[in-house]
Amino acid sequence: MGEPIGVKKCDDVFFERIIGLYPMYVKEMDNHQVIRSLEVMVKRNIGSDRLFEHYILFMIEKHILRYPVDLYSRMIRVLGEKGFASDFVFWDKFAF
Numbered sequence: 119m120g121e122p123i124g125v126k127k128c129d130d131v132f133f134e135r136i137i138g139l140y141p142m143y144v145k146e147m148d149n150h151q152v153i154r155s156l157e158v159m160v161k162r163n164i165g166s167d168r169l170f171e172h173y174i175l176f177m178i179e180k181h182i183l184r185y186p187v188d189l190y191s192r193m194i195r196v197l198g199e200k201g202f203a204s205d206f207v208f209w210d211k212f213a214f
Contacts, residue, residue, distance in 0.1 A: 130164070137165050144173040149185060152177045153192050160200045170200075179208065 137159065144152065156174050159165040165174075178193060185193065203209075 130162070133162065134164055137169070140165070141169055141173050144177055147177070149177075149181050149189060152181075153189055153196065156200075157192065157196050160196050175205075175208070 140155070144155075147155070152174060156170075156178075159170075159174075182190075182193070
């Protein structure tokens with residue numbers, strides 16, 4: 119069999135416009151949706167620093183003690199991929 123063909127569901131311009139509307143919905147997301155959204159944003163390198171720091175990171179800090187082990191490990195991995203190491207308070211107080 120041949121190699122699988124990659125499926126691209128939408129172009130980057132459309133996806134970036136959708137992410138622009140995203141802050142309105144972050145507060146209504148559950149923990150799994152927040153982490154999955156962060157994984158997609160990091161993988162596709164989209165979303166602003168404001169979206170990350172004021173919405174996504176806020177939700178992570180607010181609910182981190184309720185995360186199951188698998189979600190916690192995904193959160194640590196995706197924050198490492200993003201290169202988020204500057205906030206020592208987050209790492210000392212919330213993560214470890």
